Amino acid sequence: MIQTNKQQFAFVLITSLFFLWGFALNLNPILIPHLKKACQLTDSQSALIDSASYIAYFLLAIPAGKFMQKYGYKGGIIVGLLLFAAGAFLFYPAAVSRQYGFFLFAIFVIASGLTFLETAANPYITILGNPATATQRLNFAQSFNGLAAFMAPLLGGIFILSGKTLSKAQEKAMSLPELNDYLDHEASSVRLPFILIGIVVSLIVILLWKTRLPDIKEQDNELIKEGSILKEKNLLIGVMAQFFYVGAQVCVSSFFIRFSERVAGIEEKSAAYFLSGALLGFMIGRFVGTALMRFVRPAKLLALYSVFNILLLSTAALATGKTAVYALIGVEFFMSIMFPTIFSLAILGLGGKTKQGSSLLIMSIVSGAIFPVIMGAVSDASNIQTAYLVPASCFTVIFYFAIKNLNAGKTTLSTSH
Template sequence: MPRPRNSVFAIGLITSLFFLWGFALNLNPILIPHLKKACQLTDAQSAFIDSASYIAYFVLAIPAGQFMKRYGYKGGIIVGLLLFAVGAFLFYPAAATRSYTFFLGALFVIACGLTFLETAANPYITVLGEPEEAAQRINFAQSFNGLAATLAPLLGGMFILSGKSLSATQISAMSPRLVADYLDREAAAVQVPYLLIGGIVLLVALLLFRTPLPELAEEEEADRAEGSLLREKNLLLGVVAQFFYVGAQVCVSSFFIRFAERVGGIEEKSAALYLSGALLGFMAGRFIGTFLMKFIAPPRLLALYSSINFGLVLLAVLLHGKLSVYALMGVEFFMSIMFPTIFSLSIRGLGAKTKEGSSLVIMAIVGGAIFPVIAGWVSDATTIQVAYIVPGLCFLVVLYFAWKNINVRKVKLVAAH
């Protein structure tokens, strides 16, 4: 069927949302070392920054899907943006009180908004066009998520990280007042950046509210309209793969700065630049992957990339110094296509059940709440380098999902009108 006349503009507008949530989530690798210092946390405790962000996807993905089923994609997007803005504004009082619990609460509210945005925008971008181009279209939109991933640590490193890390010995030699002043200054560094983020998100919400968007109804397929989603084996396997992939992605990025410090001997501001460079590779990987999918079937490319990433993580664990850091930087490039490709392969052919199926795949993002904590525990018990075995094993699960999809042919990726 032909696209709605304003679908090209709609695709552009929805693509901008991928940038917004990518920017928010990719500030976490900056917040983790920053709040670890400001709130005096262990590795495992600081990993709860990711948990607060990603647990929302598990809690709200299905309610978000049900909300959109009743009020449409646009309604879900507006609610998501409003929650996003409220959470960003809560960073101001959280920093004023220097309460880690308050910070986690603010991050959870932001993530609730992101859950609505992702539950709406990911399937919306896939059905807003020709079905055979769904994987390419979502990878293109996710490329702007990659752009945000590049800019977030770069700007966060400039405006949030102070570059001043005091050792336990130095802190113990200071008076309680000087220690409190130092920690308060560190915490306050997030206030202005998050006020700006909240303001920008509100402006986008207003723009979307005033802009008509085509509401798309998934195709009612006779052989798909009935039955439980639990019978959709590929969807369930995709949920598992996404769970492990997001866990791997968050582990790789969130612990990168501390890995670079401890293994590569790179100070935190410089490490943030290394991370920004790695995420530039992530963004480039999205564009390059979108192009390669014209010649290589998405499942085959996914299998190739997940195999390479398993090898790169092994190198990061086994090598020493900056070579280990460079190996991790390479992992970012080959992670680039994984989330959108797993997503599009998981929900293909679901027809009338696309929104509900999308909710399940979005729920799987909770992997980002679990695996970083596991890696944090491993790091506290051993070393940060050994902890990277955790994401390495996750990539093997992605490889299995890709392998199961390689021989699936002539199946519409997503029903579209």
């Protein structure tokens, strides 16, 4: 997949970034129930944690792309890591103040850094080697994002969640000083984990600063080099598919712990372990999907997985007890290949427009700020199971994109050779 030693080292280093941002984003399902307690929030209010993360992608994706056009992929990655570290350190004063708005700001700063990282790393991986194996290569790199997705709720459940949730009656029975002590203790548990994250990211900035990366220049494709990026129909359909995919992915994971508590009576720490297991399936799915793409066209696999997810989410919305939870765990496995596959299919053949196309695809991640709020409102108005029909509907759009790309996958993206 990679041609030279220099490219191989760059591939390893950039792949490590996939782990970093995956870890940060997949702490949100832990922060949602945690800050819901510490800041006394409703489901709709707690969903703003995802909104703070994903609105950054919409606001900063184009500036990140323009920054990279001027300063290259390495410059974009370094800026992203610096913002990432700054946001992590802001969690300490946010916990001290126990102000929900402060937490949201810290999350927004982290996500601003992740926007730069994703805008740079995703297209960089696709062009760092043989174009015929771009989808396979990006799925492999994204597998380490899946590893982070497995580890984040596991470690977050251990070091952040207390396992103690008070009912409304218990809160009312406590004196104001007792209640404040409880809430302060809940909020304080995020301090050390995020300080450690900030330190690790800062060290990686130093390493990357001293490392020379090959700055690959995209070649214009003669067939599409003229005209506006908005004339690229497949890219625009891909942006729409990525919009609905990210919305669905965030919804499935973010309310998993709440879903497990309400539908199957699983307490929060145990539910965090269930989520970690689900995201282990997500990671395994990335490696399995990468292997399958040697024999099955990426677009065909994407279409098949979309159908499976519609069926599994319908089961989660209708079943009872742990059966519904197991259905959600299955969804994580079949979501595994979707982001990198949609991404690589959408930018296929863009040539000199790759950075622009990448920016639009990263902008579409804003759906992670929108769909959880919709899902939280549906949950507050009805119940958490009915709310899972929201992500179920998203996979119909992904299925449409996959079908539209079957021929392109057949002629250009086959990795079985």
